[in-house]
Amino acid sequence: MPNDTSTETQLPEIMPDAVHIDAEGLDAQELNRQLRNLSQFHSYVVVHNPRARHNLGIGLESSSCEIHFLGSVGYYCGGFNAGANIVVHGNAGWGLGEAMASGRIVVKGSTAWAAGAGMRGGTIIIEGDGGPRTGIAMKGGDIFVIGSVGFMSGFMAHRGKLVALGGAGDALGASMYEGRIFVAGPVASLGADALERELDEADLRELSKDFEQLGLPWPQEPIRKIEAEGRLWYFDKHEGRIWRSI
Amino acid sequence: MCGQCGFILNGTGLIGQLLTASESAMVHRGPDSTGFALYGEELAEDMIIVRARLARGVDPDIAIENIEHNVTAVRGRFVSEPQMTNGVNGSGTFLRILVNCSEPPALLLDAIESVEGTYVHSMGRRLEIIKDVGTAEEVAACHGILNFIGTHGLAHSRLATESTVDVELSHPFWARPYLDVAIVHNGQLTNYYKMRHLMSQRKLKFLTENDSELIAVYIAEQLSEGKTLREALWKSIAELDGVFTYLLATDTAIGCATDPLAIKPLVVTEVGSTVAMATEEQALRQVFDTELVTEYVREGSVTVWPVEAATEREKSAYSA
Incomplete structure (x- = not known):
């Protein structure tokens, strides 16, 4: 998947009173401890040199603080997020915002596998592309992807909403429960039990409200809504064929 | 898990040092043993x-x-x-x-x-595989990897899953008896015994019962029959079953093939004329100070990077 560059020049010109931390030389535990403390007393915390290291910004509490990572982050960034605002000025590795409960994570670049895996609430915004299995087993919350998402995105989503504006890979929405996927652009294939449904008035209202709040442009291509048909909700051993997703 | 990386330099340089730095950042992916496949000057x-x-x-x-x-x-x-x-x-x-x-x-x-x-x-003529039990830093210090000068190379930290911790079972594997072909592999094959049986009938030999060694021999056999590396890698995706993201090096190129689900990641970046690839992005960032443009290898795909020092004729063969 294409990724974009991230340089320090992309940092917005806000945050005159920001606190700066250099991640170099700090282990992830110590860095997260500092982030938890600082985010309670400051409006902006800027983390330099994340260097795609893993487990950054884990378990942060709710606050009005914005935490900026200047560069790419590794696996599980923003995991167990309980209300923090995180901005990644780069790409994010595997499992971004895994099991987050609330808060918001914005990624300026692209994400690897399984962004928002098992998330229960909050919002993830990916400005580049989402990798395969984006929103896997999500149980709530919203994921917005400006680019495309990879194969098996929305796999086994229990609840929540995944919006992809640049298309999707194979087996989109395979084996879903009550999650919803909105996708614009080409979809390689739908997964087992995934069904395209008409967008109703309520959907359109909800989406246009989201887009307005997030400042996203309405996509040129029509938006399709993917939901579970419900055939897999009750197991029947004679139906082995419909369980296959790829 | 396993962590692997590969570098192709523009000309020759301290390839061992780069691989060690990058591999040291992935010790958590496989602390059992570490190995290096280094390509020096041609004899x-x-x-x-x-x-x-x-x-x-x-x-x-x-x-x-x-x-x-x-x-x-x-x-x-x-x-x-x-x-x-x-x-x-x-x-x-x-x-x-x-x-x-x-x-x-x-x-x-x-x-x-x-x-x-x-x-x-x-x-x-150029390949030297050095592998031992221990972390990247221990193995590199013990075997003088840091001073090795070459054009390209692979490295691997292993978390043993299918067989025991042992020097011979560490990566990289040499595709015996084909000169200058080496592999590092992340994953495991599920049709190993079937493939091994078929290959043994063709009188191919193996040192170990490790699935990764089989892939190396499998590719090298096809290269010896005149196939290009790209063709051989595509064939492996069709015939091998299981989980794999592997890097295969010859004296003129490094190739990568991934299975159709590609659960094992590989990140690639190009800095100037240096090509670097690793399982984790942070391993590449240990080596380069500049901000990187990185790309994940796609599922079910083949990529071949020619070595700069390779002749133009060889390069055009690989890009075909």
């Missing part, structure tokens, strides 16, 4: 570098004498005195032997390995 025709290990308890002086005797029997000779290194925590004696031999490599290999307790890790 003259008939000259072969042999890297081998003598098992614990084997007397190196007697073993070397026997090896030299066997090599002479296949009309070969030692060009210089073999270099000996003691492995990490007494894992055996490691040999680097420069041999002049115009017989087929398989003959030379058999001659060397017929000495009891000798395991050949690699043979090639």
Whole structure:
């Protein structure tokens, strides 16, 4: 998947009173401890040199603080997020915002596998592309992807909403429960039990409200809504064929 | 898990140092053992570098004498005195032997390995495989990896899943008896025994029962039949079953193939004319100070990066 560059020049010109931390030389535990403390007393915390290291910004509490990572982050960034605002000025590795409960994570670049895996609430915004299995087993919350998402995105989503504006890979929405996927652009294939449904008035209202709040442009291509048909909700051993997703 | 990386330099440079720095950042992915496949300057025709290990308890002086005797029997000779290194925590004696031999490599290999307790890790005009139990830093310090100058190379930290922790079962694997072909592999094959049975019928031989060694031999056999690396890699995706993201190096290129689900990641970046690839992005960022443009290898895909020093003719063959 294409990724974009991230340089320090992309940092917005806000945050005159920001606190700066250099991640170099700090282990992830110590860095997260500092982030938890600082985010309670400051409006902006800027983390330099994340260097795609893993487990950054884990378990942060709710606050009005914005935490900026200047560069790419590794696996599980923003995991167990309980209300923090995180901005990644780069790409994010595997499992971004895994099991987050609330808060918001914005990624300026692209994400690897399984962004928002098992998330229960909050919002993830990916400005580049989402990798395969984006929103896997999500149980709530919203994921917005400006680019495309990879194969098996929305796999086994229990609840929540995944919006992809640049298309999707194979087996989109395979084996879903009550999650919803909105996708614009080409979809390689739908997964087992995934069904395209008409967008109703309520959907359109909800989406246009989201887009307005997030400042996203309405996509040129029509938006399709993917939901579970419900055939897999009750197991029947004679139906082995419909369980296959790829 | 396993963590692997590869580098192709613009010309020659301290390839061992780069691989060690990058691999050290992935120790958490596989602390069992570490290995390096390094490609140095090309030797003259008939000259072969042999890297081998003598098992614990084997007397190196007697073993070397026997090896030299066997090599002479296949009309070969030692060009210089073999270099000996003691492995990490007494894992055996490691040999680097420069041999002049115009017989087929398989003959030379058999001659060397017929000495009891000798395991050949690699043979090639440029390839040297050094692998041992321990972390990247331990292995690199013990075997002088940091000073190695070459054009390209692979490295691997192993978390043993399918077989025990052992020097011979560490990556990279050499595609015996094909000179200069090495592999590092992340994943496991599920049709290993079927493939091995089919390949054994074609008289192909293996040192271990490791699935990654099979892939190396599988690709090398096709290259020897005249297929391009790209064709061989595509064929492997169709015929191998299981989980794999592997890097296969020859003296002129590094290729990568991934299975159709590609659960094992690989991140690639190009800085100037240097191509670098690693399982984790942060491993690449340990090496380069500048902000990187990185790209994940796609599922079910083949990529081939030619070595800069390769001739134009070889390059065009790989891009076909």
